[in-house]
Amino acid sequence: MEDVCAILARNIKAARKRLNLSQEDLAARAEIDRTYVSGIERQVRNPTITVVAKFAEALETTTADLLTDESR
Amino acid sequence: MEDVCAILARNIKAARKRLNLSQEDLAARAEIDRTYVSGIERQVRNPTITVVAKFAEALETTTADLLTDESR
DNA sequence: CTGTGACTAAGAGTCCGTA
DNA sequence: TTACGGACTCTTAGTCACA
Numbered sequence: 001m002e003d004v005c006a007i008l009a010r011n012i013k014a015a016r017k018r019l020n021l022s023q024e025d026l027a028a029r030a031e032i033d034r035t036y037v038s039g040i041e042r043q044v045r046n047p048t049i050t051v052v053a054k055f056a057e058a059l060e061t062t063t064a065d066l067l068t069d070e071s072r
Numbered sequence: 073m074e075d076v077c078a079i080l081a082r083n084i085k086a087a088r089k090r091l092n093l094s095q096e097d098l099a100a101r102a103e104i105d106r107t108y109v110s111g112i113e114r115q116v117r118n119p120t121i122t123v124v125a126k127f128a129e130a131l132e133t134t135t136a137d138l139l140t141d142e143s144r
Numbered sequence: 145c146t147g148t149g150a151c152t153a154a155g156a157g158t159c160c161g162t163a
Numbered sequence: 164t165t166a167c168g169g170a171c172t173c174t175t176a177g178t179c180a181c182a
Contacts, residue, residue, distance in 0.1 A: 003122075004121050004122060004124070004125040005121065007135075008121060022145060022146085024145070032176095032177085033178060034145095035146090035147080035148080035179085036177065038147060038148085041146095042146095042147075042148090044148090045175075046120045046121065046175070047120065048118045048120050048175075049076050049077065049118065049120075049139065050076060050077070052076070052121060053076040062139075063079075064136040064139045064140040067124075067135045067136045095164075095165065096164075104157080105158050105159075106158095107157090107158080107160095107166090108157060108158075110167080111157090113165095114166075114167090116167095119157090120156070120157095120174085123156085123157080
């Protein structure tokens with residue numbers, strides 16, 4: 001079973017690219033530090049669900065979507 | 073926009089009832105502390121996504137499902 | 145534009161109990 | 164069976180300088 005952090009990292013990165021945003025742009029939108037965004041995409045962070053919710057809003061999607069394993 | 077913790081609390085409680093589990097049963101299954109389960113259902117906790125994943129496994133569902141707002 | 149190490153404050157998560 | 168409290172440890176939140 002794949003780690004939920006890996007799924008989140010992949011989905012955030014994909015959604016970010018889709019919107020043509022840099023990590024910096026996303027950080028600004030979500031009101032999160034740039035380096036924190038980096039840490040999540042690199043899977044060195046294990047965020048709380050409220051942080052994921054912030055990302056979801058900034059990426060114009062839902063919390064559930066960011067945690068959905070698209071690979072199956 | 074409704075808080076993600078409220079959605080989680082509602083969904084966990086519903087899934088737990090559906091399986092006829094007590095908070096203690098669920099805690100044992102998910103290998104999470106009994107008082108922590110209580111705290112999440114009362115929305116006084118803001119869990120990390122790995123904990124939500126543990127709940128999902130114990131409740132025979134997915135992380136995304138536990139964070140899906142069924143009220144819409 | 146991104147990765148990384150280091151740091152403090154806050155809160156996640158555990159364990160003991162009581163009503 | 165659940166809510167709630169105290170006390171505790173350890174990780175996350177959030178930020179910085181630097182590569």
